[in-house]
Amino acid sequence: MNGATTSGELRAHNRVRLLRAVHDGGATSTRSHLTRELRLARGTASVLVAGLAEDELLHEEPAQEHGRGRPTQVPGPHPRGPLALAADVREDAWELAACELGGRVTVLDVRPHDGTAEGALVPLGETIAAHTSRLGHRVIGVGVALAGPVRFGGLADIAHLGWRSVDVPALLGLPLRPAHGAGGGGATLGNDTAFAALAEARRGRLRDVRVGLHLHVDFDLGGVLVVDGRPLGGASGTGAEFGHMPLEGGDRPCMCGATGCWGMDVGANALLRHAGLEYGGGRGREQAERVLATSEQAVAACAAALGRGVAALVNAHDPEVVTLSGHGPELAERAGETLLRACEPRLMAIRRDHPPRIEGSALGWRGALLGAMESVFDVFLTPEGLGRWRDNHPDQGRDTPGRRNVTHSTPKGDQPP
Incomplete structure (x- = not known):
C-alpha cells in the first residue's frame, strides 16, 4: 500500500x-x-x-x-528541468558536475587542491555558488562525496590528510540536508565508498542484488555492505569503513588511530610503499598508477591482501556479489589469479561451495559522483520534493523546445543542459 x-x-x-x-x-x-x-x-x-x-x-x-x-x-x-549538482572530493582534487533526471552528467569543473580542508572545500563552495546562481531554480540540491567518514552534522574525518571533525557545510557555505529528509536545497554529504556503492546498486552490477559487498580502492581502501539497494551507514553514518578492520594481522599504526588496518595494504599508498616511493597525504597518484602498470611484485602484494580481506568479509556477510571500483578492477585484471589464490583457501567450506562473484564496477571512477547525484534525487523524487518544484517554478506552461543531448563526460566549461 x-x-x-x-x-x-x-x-x-x-x-x-x-x-x-x-x-x-x-x-x-x-x-x-x-x-x-x-x-x-x-x-x-x-x-x-x-x-x-x-x-x-x-x-x-x-x-x-x-x-x-x-x-x-x-x-x-526536460531541457529546463531539475539538476542535481554532484561533487567528488578526492584526496588531491575535486570534480563538480550537473546531473539530469535519468543520470546524464555534464562535468562543470575539475581542480586540484592542496590537501587542506580550506584549500579543498572553500573553492568548491565558491564554484557551487556560482553555478547555482547561474542555473537558478533548476538546482534541486548538492551531493558531495568525501574520501573519508562523514558523521551526522556534516563532520568529516580524512585521517591521511589530517582532517579531523571538519565542518564541511560551513566551509562550503551550504546548509546540511539529511540524506533522506524532507527538506529542499542544501548539501547531502557522504563517504565516497558508500556513494559509489549506492550508484552501483542503482546503475551497476549490484542492481537487483539483495546482499552485496562493494569495495572502493583509491589511496587506501573503503568498503560497505549493500542490502536491498542501500549501503548500511551505521549508527552515526560512518559504516563504510571495512578498510580500517585489522584483516591482515599487521601492527603498523594507521593515521586513523587504529593499528594494522587492512587499507594500509591495498591501494595507491601500498603500491608506492612496495615500490619504495614516498606515500601518504594524498600525494603520488601518477606515480602509483605507473607502479600499477609496471610492477608485478607490488600489484601481486596488493591483490593478495585484497583477496585475503575479501574472504574474511565474505565469511562474515555472505554477499551474492563483490564489486570493486577505483583501482580495484585493474588489480583484479592484472593479478586476478593471485587475488583468488589468496581468497579461496580462507573461505569457509560452505562459502567455497558457492562463492560470490567478484566483479569490476560497471561505473568506473564515476561511481562516487553518481552516488552523490542519487542522494539528491532521492530527496527530490518525493511528493514533497515535486510539490516544492511546482511551487517555486516560474516558467510553467512555456513551449517545450527539443531536448539537448548531454554526454556522460563533456569537456570542462561546457554549459549544462
Missing part, C-alpha cells in the same frame, strides 16, 4: 513513480514500456506525462522505429 487516501495523493504518488522509473531507467524506456511496468492505464499515463511536461519535469522524444505498430515516445529530462 502506498498510503494515498485521496485522488490528489494518488496522483502525486503516481507522478513520483513515473519520474523514478524514468530516472532509474536512464531515460531510455518508452512510454508504452513504462505504462506496462508501472501497471498504469494508458489514459492515466498520458495525463501524468502531460502534467509532468507542463511542470517542465519531462520532455518526450520519438522512439526509434522498430517495425510496424503505433509510434511511441521516450520520456526524458
